[in-house]
Amino acid sequence: MSSGRELFARLGPQAQMDEIAAHAGVGIGTVYRHFPTKEALLTAMVRDRFREFAEIAELAESIDDPLAALETVIRGSAEAVEGDAGFQLAMMGSDELEWEGIEQEKAALDAAVGRIIGRAADAGVIRPDFTFADFGMLMCGITSTMYFKPGSADWRRHLEIVLDGVRAPERARDRAGDGTGASGPGVEARR
Amino acid sequence: MSSGRELFARLGPQAQMDEIAAHAGVGIGTVYRHFPTKEALLTAMVRDRFREFAEIAELAESIDDPLAALETVIRGSAEAVEGDAGFQLAMMGSDELEWEGIEQEKAALDAAVGRIIGRAADAGVIRPDFTFADFGMLMCGITSTMYFKPGSADWRRHLEIVLDGVRAPERARDRAGDGTGASGPGVEARR
DNA sequence: CAGCATACGGAGCTAGGATTCCGTTTGTCA
DNA sequence: TGACAAACGGAATCCTAGCTCCGTATGCTG
Numbered sequence: 001m002s003s004g005r006e007l008f009a010r011l012g013p014q015a016q017m018d019e020i021a022a023h024a025g026v027g028i029g030t031v032y033r034h035f036p037t038k039e040a041l042l043t044a045m046v047r048d049r050f051r052e053f054a055e056i057a058e059l060a061e062s063i064d065d066p067l068a069a070l071e072t073v074i075r076g077s078a079e080a081v082e083g084d085a086g087f088q089l090a091m092m093g094s095d096e097l098e099w100e101g102i103e104q105e106k107a108a109l110d111a112a113v114g115r116i117i118g119r120a121a122d123a124g125v126i127r128p129d130f131t132f133a134d135f136g137m138l139m140c141g142i143t144s145t146m147y148f149k150p151g152s153a154d155w156r157r158h159l160e161i162v163l164d165g166v167r168a169p170e171r172a173r174d175r176a177g178d179g180t181g182a183s184g185p186g187v188e189a190r191r
Numbered sequence: 192m193s194s195g196r197e198l199f200a201r202l203g204p205q206a207q208m209d210e211i212a213a214h215a216g217v218g219i220g221t222v223y224r225h226f227p228t229k230e231a232l233l234t235a236m237v238r239d240r241f242r243e244f245a246e247i248a249e250l251a252e253s254i255d256d257p258l259a260a261l262e263t264v265i266r267g268s269a270e271a272v273e274g275d276a277g278f279q280l281a282m283m284g285s286d287e288l289e290w291e292g293i294e295q296e297k298a299a300l301d302a303a304v305g306r307i308i309g310r311a312a313d314a315g316v317i318r319p320d321f322t323f324a325d326f327g328m329l330m331c332g333i334t335s336t337m338y339f340k341p342g343s344a345d346w347r348r349h350l351e352i353v354l355d356g357v358r359a360p361e362r363a364r365d366r367a368g369d370g371t372g373a374s375g376p377g378v379e380a381r382r
Numbered sequence: 383c384a385g386c387a388t389a390c391g392g393a394g395c396t397a398g399g400a401t402t403c404c405g406t407t408t409g410t411c412a
Numbered sequence: 413t414g415a416c417a418a419a420c421g422g423a424a425t426c427c428t429a430g431c432t433c434c435g436t437a438t439g440c441t442g
Contacts, residue, residue, distance in 0.1 A: 092335055092339045093339045127352070127355075133343065133344050133345075134344075134348060134349075134352065136340070136343075136344065137336050137340060137344040137345075137346075137348070137349050138332075138349065138352065140332075140335050140336055140339055140340060140344075141329075141331075141332025141333060141335050141336060141349060141353075142332060143335070144283055144331050144332050144334070144335035144339075145328050145331055145332060148283045148284045148331055148335075149327070149328060149331060152324065152327075153324050153325075153327065153328040153331075154324075154328075155328075157325060157328070158325075158328050158329065158332060160356075161318070161325065161329065161353065161356040161357060162332075162352065162353060162356055163356070164318075164355065164356035165351075165352040165353055165354070165355035165356030165357075166352060166356075169360075
């Protein structure tokens with residue numbers, strides 16, 4: 001199971017049941033005794049990941065600076081999906097794919113992220129029209145870079161460019177810099 | 192063929208050969224007489240689209256203002272893929288998927304876009320570290336919003352947020368505005 | 383109109399991958 | 413140790429979707 005996770009991370013949903021079983025050192029029958037169907041197996045894996053995700057968001061909430069908190073969820077979430085192709089897909093399609101029984105995990109995540117965005121908006125450190133839906137949309141985009149352009153493009157650049165578009169104009173930074181956004185959560189206004 | 196395009200646009204590569212044939216009002220055999228394999232059929236469709244794409248880019252080159260030119264390719268490209276799920280996928284994965292015999296079309300596109308980016312960079316109207324690879328990356332992201340969040344998110348917002356991150360800081364605009372970036376190619380500096 | 387060539391249609395073949403089923407192994411309790 | 417139960421393994425089955433093949437329809441030529 002936890003061994004299957006590695007395969008799932010590498011190949012995504014196209015990992016085959018035989019491979020997963022072999023990789024875990026068990027027979028196919030055994031896999032099916034634990035999970036009635038392939039989808040159930042994938043769902044279980046995705047649910048665990050979503051839980052980690054919610055934890056990241058809740059942790060970020062404890063950061064005082066509103067902008068730093070938001071940047072931390074975004075960066076943290078991105079880092080969390082890096083290298084897990086299966087979860088990347090789940091993340092991108094998380095809207096339509098009604099993964100049975102993930103509602104709870106997802107709700108916790110959504111709530112935490114929502115609060116963080118609200119705080120940043122109130123503080124005026126991000127573009128005032130930024131919404132929760134935007135968050136999902138941008139995460140989807142960054143994740144797509146990881147998934148579709150694994151070698152040829154650097155998702156961290158994508159992330160920093162997007163963050164530049166999210167911050168309120170006066171806060172924009174990371175311009176003309178190293179481009180990888182190595183800057184920490186410092187928040188002194190630019191200019 | 193052109194009828195199959197409609198199905199391909201709606202369903203992407205998962206459109207089935209029988210459906211495509213039926214939709215075109217012919218037998219499967221006939222489809223296979225025109226295209227030796229499913230992949231060949233998809234490739235032919237994608238190639239046509241790529242050609243349109245290159246035209247968009249070449250047209251954008253004729254715009255004098257360097258920033259407006261860049262924005263036009265990006266917006267134009269995005270609009271061109273809207274509603275074509277098949278091409279959206281091709282666009283996102285265009286790096287690894289070595290679609291046989293698209294090299295030429297793709298090269299023309301790449302060249303035009305490269306020139307536009309170079310011009311914008313020289314003029315100092317975009318973040319100085321912006322590269323051609325970034326373009327592909329960001330387009331991939333915007334396209335992923337169309338593909339994965341068809342109803343729930345507005346890719347035009349994604350586009351505008353990203354553009355805000357691409358422009359040089361002094362040029363940033365579209366903040367606190369309507370958010371849909373209805374602004375035309377006007378380029379007067381903000382503040 | 384007969385004969386030949388070209389294009390068509392779609393039943394059937396085949397391969398890949400999820401799922402099932404049953405004989406075997408391992409573990410537990412008296 | 414013997415009997416029963418629980419967990420296992422993996423060959424066999426089923427299903428789906430791409431592709432092949434051959435009998436038929438259409439059209440052209442003399």
